[in-house]
Amino acid sequence: MQCRSTRFGTCDVRPDAVLTFPNGILGFPDCRRYVILDHDTDAPFKWLQSLDEPGLAFVILDPATFHPDYNVQAPHEALLEVGGKDDDELILSVLLTIPSNDPTGITANLRGPLLMNPRTKLCKQLILPDNYPTRFPLFSHKPAADTLAPKPVASAVCSV
16 A cells, blocks of 8 residues: 655555544544654654645654653543453554754643554544643753663553
């Protein structure tokens, strides 16, 4: 299957790599099919590229990379929407905003994380309470040298 992207051109993706957001992502309800593009396997940042709109791509990140205490309890309805079972290891990612004039001002949306089920390929954007910020600064303090280095640990896991 072909993936057309205004950022990356055209690339081949396996049909089993397609992630489906039945309700879309907030602000983009008609874009439901995505793939994760991983052009630099050493970088923790990935691209969530829409298959429905070539110009739509989000930078995503595993929140455990920068916020080890970020713990999300997925509502039962969300688990049903992604086809979650007790033994599924659900993946949680957050959307990043990278200011073009200051890349060190990257923020993460902790209020709207993406819940993904690798088994069913079904995904959902959660909407959490107001006490989770939509613009959590990644570099609010001086990070340790290995803070953003890839770690051989599992992705952030959502509690069931």
